[in-house]
Amino acid sequence: MSGSAHATLNLAAVARNLARVRGFAPAAKVMAVIKADAYGHGLVRIARSLPDADAFAVARLDEGLALRQAGIAQRIAVLQGFANARELVAHAQHGLEPIIHAPRQIDLLEQTPLPAPLAVWAKLDSGMHRLGLLPEEFDACMARLHACPAVSKPIPVMTHLANADMLQDPLTERQLAVFGQALDGLRPERGIGNSAGLMAWTGTRVEWVRPGIMLYGVSPFPYRTGPDDGLEPVMTFRTRLIAIKQLRAGDAVGYGGDWICPHPTRLGVAAVGYGDGYPRHAQPGTPVLVRGQRVPLIGRVSMDMITLDLTDCPAAQVEDEVILWGEDLPVEEVARHAATIPYDLLCGITPRVQRIEIGPRSRDPNPTT
């Protein structure tokens, strides 16, 4: 077991979380979202843990190429698609399915010779106003795609929801209506539900769902946790106590001396900091687990260390394990204390943090970062 900051990954939980997705949307095919290094869990590792996923989604061409290089054979959709002819040809050469979100990409499809028709996904901007064809240009774009010999048919159509985690927000129903109207007359395979969508909005459970965060055992909803929603956290972020000392009331702790001990304090120093991806903005009071007990962060987070108040944990000793999030300490809770979202924390774990696979299946015996 590593002595400094490391993340254990329970890969068996990934497959169980996929089963949970299928429980919500039994008739849908699942496009597992594994962009951004599978939300910090390791792109290829997570792809290999999901042999039953019907397809994968990555953000960028490079991520798709890395999957193909690793021998991943499932369908792979590239959410940002291509921006030039070179990238378009690379999609075609490696069997990657670009998302068509702008008319400019259709120009490139019409102009670029390809060895065989390419499977693509069209994306409608139904109201998020990020990527996607606008409703007013959608019919003309679909007509061009259908007429384009470089594109294989039929063409599935997706959209992305902006506020599905906000259960009272009317935007999701409006987006579903805009999507339905745009598809009037077409009968494509559709893809809608992200994690929050497929869990909370039945109208998003169409032919394809596209979950990300729930596969990693984390809830997409504010003020809920993965286990609340029947999900199992995959990552547990851990380190060790490297020093303990007794301070007096009035002593200042750490950079800036922001934390003044309000009482005699048993101070613990743990080997993790923002250089590992522990959030620098975690506030005093952010919980960590020592010997299974919650103890509070005090003082500022530094690059390689955090400081803890161990006064109420008298048994704690140097070398004791410290859990920063994961098992028994939801990352959702830590994110709230750092004024951010769990996605940000999971993606933010840095390369120096060793990832260690646990659970029954481990294809790569060497832990990798």
Ligand SMILES: Cc1ncc(COP(=O)(O)O)c(C=O)c1O
């Ligand atoms: C287009 C698209 N679809 C699906 C997802 C998955 O979302 P979630 O992780 O909330 O399930 C994302 C994530 O950002 C996305 O950008």
